[in-house]
Amino acid sequence: MPYVTVKMLEGRTEEQKKSLVEKVTDAVSETTGAPKEKVVVFIEEMTKNHYAVAGKRLSDEE
Amino acid sequence: MPYVTVKMLEGRTEEQKKSLVEKVTDAVSETTGAPKEKVVVFIEEMTKNHYAVAGKRLSDEE
Amino acid sequence: MPYVTVKMLEGRTEEQKKSLVEKVTDAVSETTGAPKEKVVVFIEEMTKNHYAVAGKRLSDEE
Amino acid sequence: MPYVTVKMLEGRTEEQKKSLVEKVTDAVSETTGAPKEKVVVFIEEMTKNHYAVAGKRLSDEE
Amino acid sequence: MPYVTVKMLEGRTEEQKKSLVEKVTDAVSETTGAPKEKVVVFIEEMTKNHYAVAGKRLSDEE
Amino acid sequence: MPYVTVKMLEGRTEEQKKSLVEKVTDAVSETTGAPKEKVVVFIEEMTKNHYAVAGKRLSDEE
Numbered sequence: 001m002p003y004v005t006v007k008m009l010e011g012r013t014e015e016q017k018k019s020l021v022e023k024v025t026d027a028v029s030e031t032t033g034a035p036k037e038k039v040v041v042f043i044e045e046m047t048k049n050h051y052a053v054a055g056k057r058l059s060d061e062e
Numbered sequence: 063m064p065y066v067t068v069k070m071l072e073g074r075t076e077e078q079k080k081s082l083v084e085k086v087t088d089a090v091s092e093t094t095g096a097p098k099e100k101v102v103v104f105i106e107e108m109t110k111n112h113y114a115v116a117g118k119r120l121s122d123e124e
Numbered sequence: 125m126p127y128v129t130v131k132m133l134e135g136r137t138e139e140q141k142k143s144l145v146e147k148v149t150d151a152v153s154e155t156t157g158a159p160k161e162k163v164v165v166f167i168e169e170m171t172k173n174h175y176a177v178a179g180k181r182l183s184d185e186e
Numbered sequence: 187m188p189y190v191t192v193k194m195l196e197g198r199t200e201e202q203k204k205s206l207v208e209k210v211t212d213a214v215s216e217t218t219g220a221p222k223e224k225v226v227v228f229i230e231e232m233t234k235n236h237y238a239v240a241g242k243r244l245s246d247e248e
Numbered sequence: 249m250p251y252v253t254v255k256m257l258e259g260r261t262e263e264q265k266k267s268l269v270e271k272v273t274d275a276v277s278e279t280t281g282a283p284k285e286k287v288v289v290f291i292e293e294m295t296k297n298h299y300a301v302a303g304k305r306l307s308d309e310e
Numbered sequence: 311m312p313y314v315t316v317k318m319l320e321g322r323t324e325e326q327k328k329s330l331v332e333k334v335t336d337a338v339s340e341t342t343g344a345p346k347e348k349v350v351v352f353i354e355e356m357t358k359n360h361y362a363v364a365g366k367r368l369s370d371e372e
Contacts, residue, residue: 025241055087117211273365
């Protein structure tokens, strides 16, 4: 606790994801006062055919 | 905003998913008053071995 | 199945929510082929102080 | 209703998952009074590179 | 880990919820092999006007 | 996109939440390369009687 979920399109590198969870954990810990050991981060990736804005999937825009 | 998540078994075609996000976006926009540009739809697919009703997975029913 | 979650800011009337679940259910049933009886809709409401775009909460914009 | 989601690291066998949904369904039915037929269970699996505690992904710990 | 979310209609007593998290934790621990200390349970309650089956909210059925 | 959900116990001040969404947005933008304008943050608060670790709710520990 806190539990953070980051939902984004697939395609980021492992290096980016590693950095993402580090920086997000720091940001949450500093601002909520929760110790870093208690911060949990989940990454969830989407594909372009499963994500739509304004009724149009990203995979249909190209 | 609004953010809509549709969770369903895998197996629908791309044509069905394309139509799904279009129609759902229209339905949400019309009834909530949110402009279509603001409506986001996520599709999440499940496999039959990860979905159970009454304690029984769909993959165990066949 | 399918399970649909609509996440939006609080403030819609009961009449709007009633219409929302009807129209969304129709849209999902028509496009996925699932019978209406199998479509489940959840509404989740957010408050303006718990929703941020570009690092700014809606409650801080006024 | 109720709807139960179990999120865990990938790697459990089909036999474990089958047993998991049976036992969880029983536990929920007994304690909430909901009939077993109404209990739905979803399993969501994570990979080690998408799960972090204390700012460190499980995939970076080895 | 594992993380379990139980989503249900409001109205259960504190005694029921207490028992629910105990029994669900036991069920998850026994079947997945995860130690009880690692099992986290979240309860999420819905109201009848935010839950619909077949396009009809529970609050509209009475 | 990305969409970030922070789930935590209720009790943080508005000042803390304001700072939380700012810092998390910065962290996500810097590490994923997504422009800040595209980062969305949701805060979800839990009560102590709806959150359990090791089968025990926080509200039962005092």
